[in-house]
Amino acid sequence: MPELPEVEYTARQLRSSVVGTTIRDALVFWERTIGHPELATFLLKVADRRIEAIRRRGKYLVLDLEGDLFLSIHRRMTGNLFLLPAGWEIDTSLRETDPVAWSTRGPSFLATSAVDLVEGSSYSVDLAKTWYCRVCFNLADGRRLLYTDPRKFGRIELWPRDCEAVAFKGVGPEPLSTAFNAKQLTQALAGRKSAIKQVLLAQEAVAGLGNIYADEALYLASIHPLRRADSLSPTEIELLYQGIVSVLTLGIEHGGTSFSGYRDLWGEAGDNYDHMKVYQQDGKRCLRCGALIERIVLAQRGTHFCPGCQKLTVE
DNA sequence: ATTTAGACCTGTCAGC
DNA sequence: TGCTGACAGGTCTAAA
Known part of the structure; x- marks a missing residue:
């Protein structure tokens, strides 16, 4: 789905909104979305990490984390990132009531009683459409960074900073770099x-x-x-x-x-x-x-x- | 060594 | 109304 411009646009928005914030933990609703390392290690290593910088490499969105790690997010065809304000609860009840639907749709989102509904309704994320949430990063300030992806093609990976050659294998020169001609x-x-x-x-x-x-x-x-x-x-x-x-x-x-x-x-x-x-x-x-x-x-x-x-x- | 079809997934829309 | 097939911002892998 997103090509370079869409990834770049999202990167700029993230840069001005989450740099300096800490990822408290991650919730994964579709395991295969995590491409590296294996899930338990990913969850352990991503928790309590400060987001130091946001970058883009080709179609990869990159979040540099403290401790010389980076998250790479490739949205493939239908992946999206949404920044949900504080005050929304994740509703995972579908997991028990309809496991088949849960597998395709993932959790839905509910306003808590504390939420200012005017603020909530003016927010452009259509909460009906935020179904298909595959991964949720809970930020320390109560906001949530949602990765949604109906077709489940996208991948999120966590790498040490010295593994960029592996993480971005086969990605050629950046067309908007001054070095490209x-x-x-x-x-x-x-x-x-x-x-x-x-x-x-x-x-x-x-x-x-x-x-x-x-x-x-x-x-x-x-x-x-x-x-x-x-x-x-x-x-x-x-x-x-x-x-x-x-x-x-x-x-x-x-x-x-x-x-x-x-x-x-x-x-x-x-x-x-x-x-x-x-x-x-x-x-x-x-x-x-x-x-x-x-x-x-x-x-x-x-x-x-x-x-x-x-x-x-x-x- | 390249090309190509299939796999991964689900939704939508046109046509019958 | 249903059903079927084509198609959708991508990339990897196995087979030809």
């Missing part, structure tokens, strides 16, 4: 025979692009998604580099792309879906040339492009 992209694409879109999705050449922003970046660069990665001209690579930086930067500025599931830390949807040029725009007219946007399947992923401005063959 067209020359670096050229080297990363050299010798890659696969379709350029597949290479972009693989994270190794450049980190953080997913299905939405890969399609959008290729459109901005006027490059057909099926072009062989090593066939791009220097001009095309320069355009692709600019396109990647552009779509990601705009995505962050618009608060991320929400077309169904993604919400920010406060439960708000982002606006970036209103700015899609090709992604899920098949059947509509290209804003540049007026051709009809097409959808194909590439590496089992829906792929959207303009056949008018993104040509497969040179004429």
Whole structure:
């Protein structure tokens, strides 16, 4: 679900709201969400740790904890993070009354009698939708950091700080870093025979692009998604580099792309879906040339492009 | 060595 | 109304 802009947006919100706070403990409602270390160790080690800093690495959200540890959170398709104010109780009664439903939905949330209901109702997290909570971090000040994930693909891991190479294996250069440029992209694409879109999705050449922003970046660069990665001209690579930086930067500025599931830390949807040029725009007219946007399947992923401005063959 | 299908999961929506 | 199939912001692994 979230690609680089959504992760970055959440990271910025977390940075201004939880740095300096202590994680009292964690509640895990779906064990497989914890990818490392095994659950008992994870619970033991994460408890009573101060959150020192928030970072992002590709699509990973990173919470640096005291004691040279870091939490990495990868939301995959449907993961979300919500910061719940103090004053809400976790209702786990479903665990006993309907174990099957509990397994898919997890706990629900109830306002305690002490909660100011006006404050509660103005909060953007739809508490009906915060079902599918998989992990809850109880903060020392009473707030809760909720990890929700209907499809259960996301993973949360806890690593020593010197294990970044393992934790982020295969994650390539950061596209919004000043160190990233067209020359670096050229080297990363050299010798890659696969379709350029597949290479972009693989994270190794450049980190953080997913299905939405890969399609959008290729459109901005006027490059057909099926072009062989090593066939791009220097001009095309320069355009692709600019396109990647552009779509990601705009995505962050618009608060991320929400077309169904993604919400920010406060439960708000982002606006970036209103700015899609090709992604899920098949059947509509290209804003540049007026051709009809097409959808194909590439590496089992829906792929959207303009056949008018993104040509497969040179004429 | 690469490509590709399958696995992991659940919800939603279109069509019959 | 139900049922079925396609599809969804991702990544890993086994088989071809």
